[in-house]
Amino acid sequence: MSHAVHDTRPSGSLRGATLPKWFPWAVAAASTALGFGVSTAAGLHSDIQWALIAALLFVVGSYAVSAKVEGRRQARDRTATSLVWVAFLLAVIPLASLTWETVKRGIKVLDGYFLTHSMGVVADTEPGGGIYHALLGTLEQVGLATLISVPVGVLTAIYLVEYGRGRLAQAVTFFVDVMTGIPSIVAGLFVLSLWILILDMGYSGFAGSMALAILMIPVVVRSTEEMLKLVPNELREASLALGVPKWRTILKVVLPTSVGGITTGVMLAIARITGETAPVLLLVWGTNFINANPFQDPQASLPMYIYLQYTNGSEAAYDRAWAAALTLIAFIMILNLVARGIARWKAPQTGR
Template sequence: MSTAAVTDKRSTLRGATLPRWSPWAIAAGSVAVAIGIGAAAGLHSHVQWGLIAALLFVLATYGIAARVEGRRQAKDRVATSLVWVAFLLAVVPLVSLIWVTVQRGVKVLDFYFLSHSMGVVADSQPGGGIYHAILGSLEQVGLATLLGAPIGVLTAVYLVEYGRGRLARAVTFFVDVMTGIPSIVAGLFILSLMLILDMQPFGFAGSLALAILMMPVVVRSTEEMLKLVPNELREASLALGVPKWRTILKVVLPTSLGGITTGVMLAIARIAGETAPVLLLVFGNRFINANPFDGAQASLPLYIYQQYGAGAEPAYDRAWAASLALIAFVMILNLVARGIARWKSPR
């Protein structure tokens, strides 16, 4: 039998298939029909139009694929379509949030805004900046990292390398509980201690609350990274007569350093936007206070909350500009985490 005959025989065994451009054509048709339905029904919300288009896209994909390719292949295409719809439903709000923040935040975001504090500028007046808030956030988050990251990493090392029995189960249980506690609870806990000791609001109190919120995130991420280290590496080190503590220090931790650093960075990004503990414990300050251990201090999330609550148009512009700066800060942290993870990933 010739090669051409075999090719022809194989091609006859395959059923009809939709062209590669068919999903795009179905999507375009669904959007057009959804716009027509929305206009005819008097729907003015683009969200409603999008939901109608998504429903029509899934139904049209199943109907066309079932007619051309069969019901089995149609089910597979519907599953793929649902994944794309879910992806778009997750991405559209994020893109919309970033777009609105950039659009409204660039009005006053400049070097002057980044290098000056509010000082004597009233909330209803233009001017002022976020230098004092940036300084406060960096100090509070930095101190929280110095407290929370080592405790979290050491706790994860204990759970993975040494944890056995009731103590390990109790530690795991409390880590799970701490992961789900609201941030305001951590702030109230530190506030109760401050009231007992008759202390006034200061920046380090906010760092303590942020460290409490940071520790369970670091513990969970570090624990998963340590579990990924092959046991063969531990056994080889122990077989050479290396003590267990030195094996952990020289073999286990360097192997998982990239993942641990990524987890710490993500935990920092998680606490950088907390407002409730800072509102309770740090109290806010319109002037520059570079000492987190003495007096009230500002932070970016608290600055955004206070400015937006002022109710004046210049305050709204400052709040959106500070929001853009905070998003940029979190984005830079995530990019740094990804870069470190790639750099330190095992080869």
């Protein structure tokens, strides 16, 4: 006896109603307008307040309309997407505002003269002068900190990945983690007590470099350690199987494979310490004159220059402070671009 099989599925599409692609943009526009209207009616004059109201209305409105048309499951998905966009905007808008404000104020006096002259013959309240002495000090101090921290950080990471076993490796890892969270002022106080107060070596750019190196070492260790862990063990085993010693395997196989990532980590560590002010304030002090010797006498730096000019209070000093801040941001941006370029250049090449 045969039994007929009937298709009980609906003849239409299995997919429910779907909102158009322009729906999020429409909700965003409506939320912005409504948020601005609510803040105006409530007498709120802060842009942040009406923006937060608009963001809340955007999330609630997206969920309410989507739940009505598409169902609760799709509405929850749209809510998660809306929260991601709100978080993204909350992160980008302050950054873009900061960059715009710095460019707008810093471009007033930023020119070739400003970059090639110092403040040695110009009073802080007078227009003119430049940042050559501060830029030179920053380059020397950061360069010395890099020379100190990179060998120590890279060799420490090699030990942890290639040799580290037992309690010593655990202790080193623990102290590296602790150093990662050390405030810059603590590093400055340590060098101040040891180098200046106990050894009586005096204030200098090198003293600031040692504090910056303390802040830089854990970043270099962590980034190098992660890059070394990404090197496949098959490469190490193949080299060792050919009779190559372990130290030579690390030198000729492991490090060349991970050099792109290590260089990127070093560049990011340099960018992290370039703007530090507390160690420089404690150990380097500052001067309006050019001091090309980082091992003797106070030396200027860009963070210190910005601080001193802004606390001066005059209009000309404000303009110089903003121009120096723009220079510092540009310098860090260049370092990040160089790091990305090196990482792409040294990235492992896949087969064609």
